[in-house]
Amino acid sequence: MKKSKTEMDYKKMTKSMKSLLKLSGYPVAVKFLTKKSEIPEDAEILTKNRYCQALMKARNGKNVILTGEEMNCPAAASAFGFRPLPEKLKSGNGLIGFGIVSDPEVGKRMFEGMSRLEEKSISAIHLFPLEKANEDPDVIIVEDDPEKLMWIALAYLHSTGGERIESSTAILQATCVDSTIIPFLENRINLSYGCYGCRDATNLSEKEAVIGFPSSYLSPIMEHLTYLSKKAIPRSRDKGALKTLKKHENYE
DSSP: OOOOHHHHHHHHHHHHHHHHHTOSSOOEEEEEESSGGGSOTTSEEOSSBOHHHHHHHHHTTOOEEEETTTBOOHHHHHHTTSSOOOHHHHTSHHHHHTTSOSOHHHHHHHHHTOOOOOTTSOSEEEEEEGGGOSSOOSEEEEEEOHHHHHHHHHHHHHHTTTOOOOOOOOSSSIIIIIIIIHHHHHTSOEEEOOOHHHHHHSOOOTTOEEEEEEGGGHHHHHHHHHHHHHTHHHHHHHTHHHHHHHHHHTOO
């Protein structure tokens, strides 16, 4: 079967991003499905998974579907509009139980500031390796070393004319809210340090972070990443200035 232009473009751009940045996994495409009938036949429907776990599986090459009924994280399920936030979390007391905050008012405020999709606005979420996209996803997510995410952010900054990047996080719901919902609702990039939940539930390492951006920015990001790869990225990674310091100070 002949591949569509969109599919060929995504495959080319994804492979280029992986090669230029030396990514350890696949950039992930996230697509919101409004009807269950939109679920692709070749996708695996997950049971009792968290959103961050579905993202982990897509980063490792799987094509997966997560429905509201099977989303095994009440906070993420609320953020995606599948069901209300449980009272224990809403009050902030749930975060005390996890040892995350010592004051319930702090936890309460963290959830009050959570970005959310409209209730019942989607039926399922499709997550899969970006290079397999045959239509525009809603959001693209990359999990990897902060240095690699830095270059993506710099390329994005170039595409917006040099406007400084502002990121939003509560160090809570790093993959669902910070990296997916905020980029989708606000049509911008967002960076996250990770959170208790995704670090507990997935193989995201202590050295990795997360970034998400709308798919409309992929083309300009890749255009400038290609430019950066010619001089800035290799020179920075070579640490020439540090080598000069070491030579000057006889520093090891």
